[in-house]
Amino acid sequence: MTTFLTETTTGGPALPQELRLVTEVPGPRSRELQARKSAAVAQGVGTTLPVYIAAAGGGVLVDVDGNSLIDLGSGIAVTTVGNSAPRVVTAVQEQAAAFTHTCFMVTPYESYVAVAEALNRLTPGDHQKRSALFNSGAEAVENAVKIARSYTKKSAVVVFDHAYHGRTNLTMAMTAKNMPYKSGFGPFASDVYRAPLSYPYRDSGIDGAAAAARAIDVIEKQVGAENLAAVVIEPIQGEGGFIVPADGFLAGLVDWCRVNNVVFVADEVQTGFARTGAMFACDHEGVVPDLIVSAKGIAGGLPLSAVTGRAEIMDAAHGGGLGGTYGGNPLACAAALAVIETIESDGLVERAAAIGDLMVDRLKTLAARDDRIGDIRGRGAMIAVELVKAGTNEPDPDLTKRVAAAAHARGVIVLTCGTYGNVLRFLPPLAISDALLAQACDILDDVFEETR
Structure with missing residues (x-):
């Protein structure tokens, strides 16, 4: 298997903390693995994004095609301290x-x-x-x-x-x-x-x-x-x-x-x-x-x-x-x-609060110009936006799917949730840098504009 490590620190790999797309998402190797999954794994086991990961750390996931994706999911809030954290x-x-x-x-x-x-x-x-x-x-x-x-x-x-x-x-x-x-x-x-x-x-x-x-x-x-x-x-x-x-x-x-x-x-x-x-x-x-x-x-x-x-x-x-x-x-x-x-x-309780402040500020700016964002809520590094049809509070699950898919194609992993299927949720690892987080927010801004 190809590895994508640039240097080794005590206890784990250090990956370039960058968004890098060298193929479409998912790439050809991921598509091959998805075909193998379909033949070998029970159909009831689904995937949000059929991108197969070779390495992960900090705020990025690197797939088998060499794409480096920004991780705003943390494996559904599991890798809170970062993937393969040194300790x-x-x-x-x-x-x-x-x-x-x-x-x-x-x-x-x-x-x-x-x-x-x-x-x-x-x-x-x-x-x-x-x-x-x-x-x-x-x-x-x-x-x-x-x-x-x-x-x-x-x-x-x-x-x-x-x-x-x-x-x-x-x-x-x-x-x-x-x-x-x-x-x-x-x-x-x-x-x-x-x-x-x-x-x-x-x-x-x-x-x-x-x-x-x-x-x-x-x-x-x-x-x-x-x-x-x-x-x-x-x-x-x-x-x-x-x-x-x-x-x-x-x-x-x-x-x-x-x-x-x-x-x-x-x-x-x-x-x-x-x-x-x-x-x-x-x-x-x-x-x-x-x-x-x-x-x-x-x-x-x-x-x-x-x-x-x-x-x-x-x-x-x-x-x-x-x-x-x-x-x-x-x-x-x-x-x-x-x-x-x-x-x-490492002061990660305080880091979670800082991540929340950064994300909420960016999302509020976005919401001020896009009335399809009905609500912004959460605490710390557990933030969500509820998407609705413009000018109403009627849930819009189709928009939510389109925004998530567009973000995925641009290399940002976001998750959806909600009883009505209309909530985008953000669970970044607390090891993510402010620069990566800001870049992810820039991409979300673009995605919302593209899906109007």
Whole structure:
């Protein structure tokens, strides 16, 4: 395989931080690989952009044709500290040379404990905590529900409009959007109920407190606190459209949960680990969840997730009731510790906030001359624009697809999301330079002009 490294730094490759197109996107080698994928991989496994990657680092992905693309996706918020970040590479190499697996439930190892200790320190609240490690966000969400049910001795779970919690049977029931996540895959797990979210752009001026009261009214009437084990919510919704609830919405739900012996679970799979300009999105509103779920950015690209929470709740599950063969794999734990060191040593929480300021300023300038941008929202390096038909708030998914496709052709990787398919979302790695970010925004300006 052709490599595209220019120099080597300790722990990983250094790539030229530049947009470079030497073929069309996708190029001929990527098209060959896409044909092989079609013949070998199940058709249900789709790709946003059929460009096959040979190297990645900082703010770029380099494909097999030699194109260097600007990365505004981070593998869906996974490579937050940058792809092949030096500390992560070194830690994984050292761990792989020592041992790759023993199963923590059989013969444990220190790095699992160290990750749990770090999570207990970093997550919101100064109460006594415990953590348990798993493989994926969906698996961690399921275990949070198990733990809440064990603690409360109740079974019902409340989630929200536009939610995304995963693709397993229980988490599909918890996820709101039908296509592509749920269609044809039922029946789903029972005792899952949906409440209205605070969605400021589409809520006609309803503030956070009123939106919380509206949701609580639905919960009390349709579920009943006496039956409810957990309220599970993304503090900023991910796949649902990067919806930031109005101030006071989360706090109102937490207060109600405390009074009614309901476990408040924050799904921070996409928002955690510095992504939003705070270590966790709950920190922005001073909300302290009972349980918090993390994954994605936790381990720099290796599969790891966690549930962290109040010791008395986490310890409610019986011995042996939590775990899994690969949960807290030693390579992933080594990576997670290196990610945490990188975030704290390199000031990446502050960097995420700065990225957000830069992007929002550029997007507001664009929106001032293009009324198809209905809303700009997000926090830190988790920013989105909701696209609508000009002069209305009617969702425009076709425009969203055209803008994304045009950006891809120009070498900028952007993602779409939203219940209505009309949201462009931006999740740049925190290692991206201001120059690359500005160049990506320049291209987006051009793309919006071209798609008028």
